[in-house]
Amino acid sequence: MVQPFLLSMRGITKRYPGVEALKGVNLEILPGEVHALVGENGAGKSTLMKLLVGADRADAGEIVFNGRVLAGHTTRDARRAGIGIIYQEFNLIPFLSAVDNIFLGKERTRNAFGFVDSRRQRKEAAELLSSLGIEIDLDVPVKYLSVAQKQLVEIAKALSEQSILLAMDEPSATLTTRELDKLFEIIRRLKAQGISVIYISHRLEEVFEICDRVTVFRDGMGVATRPVCEVNREWLIERMVGRSLSEEFPKVETPVGEELLRVKGLSRAGAFRDVSFSLYRGEILALTGLVGSGRTEVARAIFGADPPDAGQVYFKGRPVRFASPAEATVAGLALLTEDRKSQGLVLGMTVRENVTLSNLAALATAGFVRRKEERAVVDRCIVELFIRTPSREQTVKHLSGGNQQKVVVARWLLSEAELLIFDEPTRGIDVGAKAEIYHLMNRLLAAGKGILMISSELPEVLGMADRIAVMREGRLAGILPRAEATQERIMRLAVA
Numbered sequence: 474m475v476q477p478f479l480l481s482m483r484g485i486t487k488r489y490p491g492v493e494a495l496k497g498v499n500l501e502i503l504p505g506e507v508h509a510l511v512g513e514n515g516a517g518k519s520t521l522m523k524l525l526v527g528a529d530r531a532d533a534g535e536i537v538f539n540g541r542v543l544a545g546h547t548t549r550d551a552r553r554a555g556i557g558i559i560y561q562e563f564n565l566i567p568f569l570s571a572v573d574n575i576f577l578g579k580e581r582t583r584n585a586f587g588f589v590d591s592r593r594q595r596k597e598a599a600e601l602l603s604s605l606g607i608e609i610d611l612d613v614p615v616k617y618l619s620v621a622q623k624q625l626v627e628i629a630k631a632l633s634e635q636s637i638l639l640a641m642d643e644p645s646a647t648l649t650t651r652e653l654d655k656l657f658e659i660i661r662r663l664k665a666q667g668i669s670v671i672y673i674s675h676r677l678e679e680v681f682e683i684c685d686r687v688t689v690f691r692d693g694m695g696v697a698t699r700p701v702c703e704v705n706r707e708w709l710i711e712r713m714v715g716r717s718l719s720e721e722f723p724k725v726e727t728p729v730g731e732e733l734l735r736v737k738g739l740s741r742a743g744a745f746r747d748v749s750f751s752l753y754r755g756e757i758l759a760l761t762g763l764v765g766s767g768r769t770e771v772a773r774a775i776f777g778a779d780p781p782d783a784g785q786v787y788f789k790g791r792p793v794r795f796a797s798p799a800e801a802t803v804a805g806l807a808l809l810t811e812d813r814k815s816q817g818l819v820l821g822m823t824v825r826e827n828v829t830l831s832n833l834a835a836l837a838t839a840g841f842v843r844r845k846e847e848r849a850v851v852d853r854c855i856v857e858l859f860i861r862t863p864s865r866e867q868t869v870k871h872l873s874g875g876n877q878q879k880v881v882v883a884r885w886l887l888s889e890a891e892l893l894i895f896d897e898p899t900r901g902i903d904v905g906a907k908a909e910i911y912h913l914m915n916r917l918l919a920a921g922k923g924i925l926m927i928s929s930e931l932p933e934v935l936g937m938a939d940r941i942a943v944m945r946e947g948r949l950a951g952i953l954p955r956a957e958a959t960q961e962r963i964m965r966l967a968v969a
C-alpha cells in the first residue's frame with residue numbers, strides 16, 4: 474500500500490517529572506507540505522519534535538517515516554532517514570566558527586585517512602550562505618555573531634543536510650522582515666523540491682503566509698488540523714488559548730509626565746552615530762529598525778555596557794555616564810537583554826531564584842530575604858504570565874522556551890527601576906501571554922515609569938508604543954508619534 478503521509482506520528486505520549494508534556498498526540502505530514510504547529514508556551518510542540526528526531530524517547534506511540542517505523546532511534550538515525558531540525562535553542566558550539574559548526578559531525582574529508590578538507594568545507598559553506606543571501610564572517614567563533622546571525626547559521630546548518638523533512642522550531646523568532654523574506658524564499662524552494670517542512674511559530678501571520686496546513690496544540694494534545702485557507706487568526710487564537718482574546722494590544726493612554734531620559738548626539742564607532750531622543754514618564758518609546766541597525770547597541774550604551782565615544786545621556790535631568798550596568802541599575806535603570814540565554818537566565822536555578830534574582834533588595838529587611846513575601850510575589854508572576862511550571866521550585870532549564878522567556882520578563886516587570894529597557898520583550902511568547910505582558914507594561918506606565926522598547930515586531934510596535942523611533946544603519950531615521958505611524962511609514966524609514 475502506498476503511504477500517503479511522509480510522516481505519521483500516532484498516540485505519542487511523553488511524561489516528565491511533574492509534567493505530562495504530550496498526551497496521545499497525532500500528527501500527519503504530507504510530502505512537500507509546509508505544516509505549521511502552533512500552541513501556547515509549554516503546549517508540547519518542541520517536545521514532539523525532540524521525540525521525532527530521537528533527541529528524547531516517547532513513553533508510547535508510533536512514528537512512521539517514509540514508509541518505515543522509527544522506534545528507539547537516535548538523532549543520527551533520524552538524520553540518516555532524512556529528518557533535519559532547526560532547534561529552538563541554539564545548538565551551535567560558541568567557540569567554533571560558522572563553517573565548523575555547519576560541518577560538525579559530517580566533516581568533508583580529503584582522503585581515506587579522514588583528514589578534514591577545510592578548504593572544501595569553507596567553499597561549500599560560503600556557497601550555501603551566499604545562496605541564502607547571508608553575509609557573515611565565516612571564520613570568527615560564532616559567539617561573536619549577533620542573535621540573528623546565529624539563527625541564520627543554524628538554518629544553513631540544517632539545510633546542508635539533504636533532509637526530506639525539515640522541522641523548524643521557531644526559526645523566525647530572531648529575524649526581522651528582510652531575513653524573514655529570505656527564510657520564506659528558502660522554504661518555498663524546499664517545497665518545490667518536494668521537501669516537507671514543519672514550521673513552529675508564535676507569529677500567526679507567518680502561518681498564513683507560508684504554511685499549507687496547521688495543527689493546533691493545546692496542553693499536550695493536538696486539538697485540530699486544518700488547511701490554512703480554511704481558518705483565520707481568531708479561530709487559531711481561540712483554539713490555542715481556549716478562549717477568544719478581547720484585545721491583542723490592550724493599549725492604555727497614560728498621561729505623559731516629565732522627561733526621564735534624554736540622549737544627545739550619542740555615538741559609538743562602528744555601531745551608531747549622532748542619536749538624539751527623549752523619553753518621558755508614562756510612555757513607551759519604541760526603538761525599531763532592521764536587525765543590525767544599531768538599536769541594541771544604543772541601549773547598551775545608555776546602560777553602561779558599552780560606553781559611547783561621544784554624546785551625552787541625561788537621566789532625570791542630570792547628565793550621567795554609567796561605567797557599568799551595575800551602576801546603571803543602582804541609578805534606576807533596567808535592561809532586559811535580547812540574548813536571554815547568555816545574559817538573562819540562570820538555567821540551573823529555579824523559577825523563584827530567577828524571578829527574584831535582581832529584586833532581592835526589595836524583598837529583604839536588614840539583609841534577610843522575606844521568604845514568604847518572595848514566594849507570594851513569584852506565585853503571582855506564575856499566575857499572571859501563565860508560566861507553565863509544576864512549581865516555583867522547578868529548574869528553569871526544564872521549562873519550554875517561551876516559559877523561560879516569561880521568567881526573565883517577570884523579573885524585570887517586578888524591578889524597582891524607573892526606566893525599563895526591554896529588548897524584544899515578547900519574543901517567543903504566545904499571544905495570550907503577550908497580552909498579559911502588555912497589561913503589566915500599562916501598570917508600569919501608570920506608576921510613572923518609562924519604557925524603551927526595542928522590537929522588530931511591527932504589530933507590537935504599532936499596537937503598544939506612544940512614539941516610534943526608527944533606526945537605519947546606525948542613525949536615527951525619524952520618530953513617529955503613535956497617531957501618524959503605519960507599517961509602511963516605519964518600513965520606509967527603516968530601509969534606505
Ligand SMILES: Nc1ncnc2c1ncn2[C@@H]1O[C@H](COP(=O)(O)OP(=O)(O)OP(=O)(O)O)[C@@H](O)[C@H]1O
Pocket residue numbers: 489490492493494512513514515516517518519520521561861862871872873874875876901
Ligand atoms: N526535560 C524536561 N524536563 C521536565 N519538563 C520538561 C522537559 N522538557 C519539556 N518539559 C515540559 O514539557 C512541556 C512542553 O514543553 P515544550 O518545550 O514541548 O513546549 P512548547 O510547546 O515547545 O512551548 P514554547 O512555545 O514555549 O516553546 C512544558 O511544560 C515543559 O516544561
Ligand SMILES: [Mg+2]
Pocket residue numbers: 518519520561642873874875
Ligand atoms: Mg518550544
